[in-house]
Amino acid sequence: MPTESTKADEVALILEDEIVSGALEPGIVLRQEQLSERFGVSRTPIREALRRLAALGLVTFVPNRGVRVQALSREELREAFMVRAELEGLATEIAASRITPEDLAALDEAERKFSTLTAELRRRALDNGRQDPGLFGEWMRANHAFHDVIYGVAQVPLIERVAKSARRTFMGQTIWTGRAELDELYAKNELQHRAIREALAAGSVAGARALAREHVLASGRLIEAVLEQVGGAPDASERRLREPA
Amino acid sequence: MPTESTKADEVALILEDEIVSGALEPGIVLRQEQLSERFGVSRTPIREALRRLAALGLVTFVPNRGVRVQALSREELREAFMVRAELEGLATEIAASRITPEDLAALDEAERKFSTLTAELRRRALDNGRQDPGLFGEWMRANHAFHDVIYGVAQVPLIERVAKSARRTFMGQTIWTGRAELDELYAKNELQHRAIREALAAGSVAGARALAREHVLASGRLIEAVLEQVGGAPDASERRLREPA
């Protein structure tokens, strides 16, 4: 079997996932030597992977000092949601003009999965007042899956790519505790997904766009509110570059 | 003076500009050794620069074979313009609510430069019926500079970054010959810039957004028309990877 991908690509994929999922806390410094021995490769592919992540905006290079996981400011977080809102609105509008009955069925299925997960999440949150990070991740994945169906219908790979790169940037910004705002987020998301699905089913092009746009903006506002309460901690961004051994 | 940037960054910047400006034709293969001796550095920083360009979507890696300058399909080109239209509309709306008299002066200045270049370009096109690629590049830079002033006013670095990455992707798609559509592009651009400026001056938030959006979409349509006429050549994308020596 000939090589179909390079070490640098594999490392980049893994690190990307870890940063997006929050496993790598924003602000921490990545040491090339550590990554090198962790992945069992030399520093060369590590550096190439880091360059890629830097281009995606997930880490920043500080020449001769190191790379650190990028922490988004409150402002940048808002921007990321604005970008997503516009692009998901656009994609949804395009999807509205192309959608077929089979697509609608797939959308239904995604919505159903999302609903059951939402119910489970809300129930558990009421029980112990605290989110299960794993379950929250599941929920977020299902949430994204719903929109991914729409992207699939719209068939706009470039728009999809750009929007998803904005989507990544907000995850792992904080620990998700069981705030009341989160419950509102769950409830509203469900309602809004349903509304979007109906607009798509009705072929309401302008309506679908507006609903999708407003949906993302609303989610952004709520997440912002959650972060506001959790604390103004822009995390470890102030931490010194050179960690004590 | 300590190092403030790395070789990899410098190389990436230069190559980025060359791809965007069309100096590096889409489809051609970039040889690491050649770039290495051209920039007077070893292959290591070259490869890191190429990884960065790959993450931006400007080139594609084919493992063990090489990297080639990415050629956009007609569809992707349309998408790129749609992305830009939405995001520039958004940025312009935000700018409208923040703009100061000093900003307006800067915008005037940018518009003036753009106008003189446009006039020069149209005059020459009438003279010899063929564009000067260098002058066209100048014009496009001035065009972008106008929008960059708006981004500066809006102060939305993330939106700016995303929009610019979409902006890059369309240049250098073909050789710019002196088509009638291009003259229309020049004329309309000038008018639309003026309209945007006036909307910003008047503080017309919604108007500024709509005008900016429509401006980008209109440019996209015209450029599409030019490409349609120039020929369906997606260029050298079919070319073999290994060039004859």
Place this chain on the structure above:
DNA sequence: ATTGCACATGTTGGATCCGAAATGGAAGGT
């Protein structure tokens, strides 16, 4: 003449090596 195979050549991916920059701490001066 055409097909298949082995070898030659050039290019990439990854490892290793080395000089330079940055940090931390110790030593010395005020």
Place this chain on the structure above:
DNA sequence: ACCTTCCATTTCGGATCCAACATGTGCAAT
């Protein structure tokens, strides 16, 4: 005691080296 200077250590950026892979060519067999 505090600040400055110098040196050791760590880590990075870049160069070089080597093996793996891909393509092209020539020769032989049918």
